[in-house]
Amino acid sequence: MRKHKGVSYAKWGYIFILPFFVVYILFTLVPQLTTFYNAFFENYRSGLKQIGPNFVGLDNFVKLFTPDKSGNIGMLKYFGNTVILWVLGAVPQIVIALLLAVFFTSYRLNIKGQRFFKTVIYMPNLIMASAFSMLFFTLFSPVGPVNQVLLSSGLTEKAIDFLGIRISVRLLISLMNFLMWFGNTTILLMAGIQGIDQCMFEAAEIDGASSLQTFFRVTLPLLAPILVYTVITAMIGGLQMFDVPQVLTNGKGTPDRTSFTMVMYLNNYLGTSKNYGMAGAISVVLFIVSASLSLVVYRMLSKPYKN
Amino acid sequence: MKNAENTKGRIMLFASRFVVYTILIFLSVLCLFSFYMMIINASRSNAELQGGFTPWFSTHLWDNLQNAWNDASINIPRGMLNSFLIAAACAVLTTYFSALTAYGVHVYDFKLKKFAFYFIMAVMMIPPQVSAVGFIQLCYQFKLTNNYIPLIVPSIAAPVVFFYMKQYLESVLPMEIVEAARIDGSNEFSTFNRIVLPIMKPAIAVQMIFAFVSSWNNYFIPALLLDKADLKTVPIMIAQLRSADYSKFDMGKVYMFIFLAILPVLVVYIILSKSIIRGATAGAVKG
Numbered sequence: 001m002r003k004h005k006g007v008s009y010a011k012w013g014y015i016f017i018l019p020f021f022v023v024y025i026l027f028t029l030v031p032q033l034t035t036f037y038n039a040f041f042e043n044y045r046s047g048l049k050q051i052g053p054n055f056v057g058l059d060n061f062v063k064l065f066t067p068d069k070s071g072n073i074g075m076l077k078y079f080g081n082t083v084i085l086w087v088l089g090a091v092p093q094i095v096i097a098l099l100l101a102v103f104f105t106s107y108r109l110n111i112k113g114q115r116f117f118k119t120v121i122y123m124p125n126l127i128m129a130s131a132f133s134m135l136f137f138t139l140f141s142p143v144g145p146v147n148q149v150l151l152s153s154g155l156t157e158k159a160i161d162f163l164g165i166r167i168s169v170r171l172l173i174s175l176m177n178f179l180m181w182f183g184n185t186t187i188l189l190m191a192g193i194q195g196i197d198q199c200m201f202e203a204a205e206i207d208g209a210s211s212l213q214t215f216f217r218v219t220l221p222l223l224a225p226i227l228v229y230t231v232i233t234a235m236i237g238g239l240q241m242f243d244v245p246q247v248l249t250n251g252k253g254t255p256d257r258t259s260f261t262m263v264m265y266l267n268n269y270l271g272t273s274k275n276y277g278m279a280g281a282i283s284v285v286l287f288i289v290s291a292s293l294s295l296v297v298y299r300m301l302s303k304p305y306k307n
Numbered sequence: 308m309k310n311a312e313n314t315k316g317r318i319m320l321f322a323s324r325f326v327v328y329t330i331l332i333f334l335s336v337l338c339l340f341s342f343y344m345m346i347i348n349a350s351r352s353n354a355e356l357q358g359g360f361t362p363w364f365s366t367h368l369w370d371n372l373q374n375a376w377n378d379a380s381i382n383i384p385r386g387m388l389n390s391f392l393i394a395a396a397c398a399v400l401t402t403y404f405s406a407l408t409a410y411g412v413h414v415y416d417f418k419l420k421k422f423a424f425y426f427i428m429a430v431m432m433i434p435p436q437v438s439a440v441g442f443i444q445l446c447y448q449f450k451l452t453n454n455y456i457p458l459i460v461p462s463i464a465a466p467v468v469f470f471y472m473k474q475y476l477e478s479v480l481p482m483e484i485v486e487a488a489r490i491d492g493s494n495e496f497s498t499f500n501r502i503v504l505p506i507m508k509p510a511i512a513v514q515m516i517f518a519f520v521s522s523w524n525n526y527f528i529p530a531l532l533l534d535k536a537d538l539k540t541v542p543i544m545i546a547q548l549r550s551a552d553y554s555k556f557d558m559g560k561v562y563m564f565i566f567l568a569i570l571p572v573l574v575v576y577i578i579l580s581k582s583i584i585r586g587a588t589a590g591a592v593k594g
Binding site: 011012013019020023024027031032035038103128129131133143152236240247263267276279286291 | 320323324327328330331334335337338339341342344345348356357359360404405407408410411412414415416417418419420423427430432433434435436437438439440441442443444445457460461463464469495496499520523524526527531541542545546548549550558561562565568569572573576580581583584587588
């Protein structure tokens with residue numbers, strides 16, 4: 001006999017979400033906790049010798065923030081690099097994406113060939129970052145086509161070592177990040193603008209608002225929540241910056257580690273030295289930064305919108 | 308007077324359209340330029356590449372393809388096969404289990420329902436690299452290095468895909484369908500597999516593509532876990548190419564390697580760009 005009313009299906013809810021949670025706990029939550037745990041231990045390989053694990057309290061964190069022989073604090077330097085590389089790419093990314101989103105959704109401009117443009121600008125987002133970076137390396141290497149053109153046109157007398165100059169390495173990395181993400185952001189923001197009630201724009205037009213006024217007084221405030229989302233995800237994405245600088249500079253962050261990012265730093269300790277203690281400490285810092293960044297930005301940007 | 312204003316408006320519109328198209332064309336060229344360079348350089352011999360730059364195709368595409376395909380140190384066909392197997396498995400697992408989890412949270416009432424939902428939302432923002440230390444340690448402990456399990460199984464728990472599926476269910480699944488299936492005596496599991504999954508097909512297809520692409524492109528964790536040559540994936544091989552002494556390399560072959568690395572994704576994108584672009588928005592923005 002089956003009862004149709006009053007049957008509790010609750011157990012099915014648990015059964016259906018079980019695989020997700022088992023896998024999440026096993027492969028993410030537990031590793032997350034052991035990562036934090038590791039931060040308080042000395043645990044690394046030195047040649048063939050395994051040192052530790054010995055409990056060392058906060059020593060790893062102290063070490064992370066202690067200046068080295070040349071007076072650099074590695075942690076702060078690499079965090080600074082990550083921020084600089086992010087800003088150089090993300091600012092144009094968001095500004096251009098916002099512009100394009102307005103162009104594409106403008107009824108007055110009525111842009112033709114939208115599908116083509118969108119297809120082209122979104123494409124780099126799906127391209128393998130390491131391959132894209134390798135491609136830029138070959139194009140900008142001292143014997144690459146960019147230098148060949150510069151040399152043959154007489155613009156330079158000697159090949160420019162783009163990967164040996166701080167500003168050019170940083171600009172190349174930011175350019176790649178920009179190219180990989182501005183199309184994605186454009187499409188997100190477009191959906192956001194299309195989500196705004198059309199009446200708002202009509203009312204603005206009737207009131208005689210110029211395009212600029214409409215943009216700053218109507219579009220931008222109403223787009224704020226999606227813009228917040230975009231900025232937060234871009235920041236968290238920026239914090240994870242790895243593939244592009246790693247491959248472009250062959251893991252070295254040339255010149256003089258000025259393009260060495262936080263995750264490259266983490267990756268370095270996970271390599272042959274298997275320094276789980278220091279890597280754990282870096283992870284704790286990364287976790288705190290990403291968590292607080294998203295909270296601060298969210299609060300800051302969502303306030304004016306709420307009133 | 309009115310006429311004059313009208314003409315002025317038209318000129319303004321024409322001018323702004325001109326500026327906008329110029330910007331759009333400039334950005335499109337910027338996006339395509341490096342890939343164009345890649346393809347033409349992949350068609351040129353090493354001697355031609357050393358000899359100087361010409362912006363047009365040459366005749367060595369096939370030679371370079373053969374050289375790259377049969378390279379002794381970088382086994383690109385093997386890498387592509389490895390990457391394909393991992394990415395396909397991830398795409399299937401991540402979409403099926405995300406849909407299952409989303410359905411579980413969407414349809415059933417249970418004590419921990421709210422907790423489950425907010426928990427997944429809260430962890431969505433945490434970067435995966437932050438737990439890498441523990442993850443790598445775990446893999447070494449359980450002898451899972453040089454093994455695809457740690458690259459495939461974790462894709463069962465994908466918070467972002469879960470969120471997309473949950474949104475999709477909210478917009479397309481009427482509870483009446485589920486109840487009708489129950490009255491017909493269908494058990495809950497087969498209701499999901501036979502009735503709900505087909506309804507979710509469009510969402511699953513889009514997320515499968517995204518899951519495939521992100522697994523295909525994934526470099527950080529695989530590079531830390533795979534060091535046997537036979538098991539390496541494409542991104543690891545590309546990075547290996549970078550660390551080799553490139554001056555001794557046949558550059559035509561190098562461009563061909565890069566081309567091969569991105570080719571599968573490029574082909575999928577060219578065929579399915581419309582639904583991919585539509586899918587890119589639907590997940591992230593609440594309607």
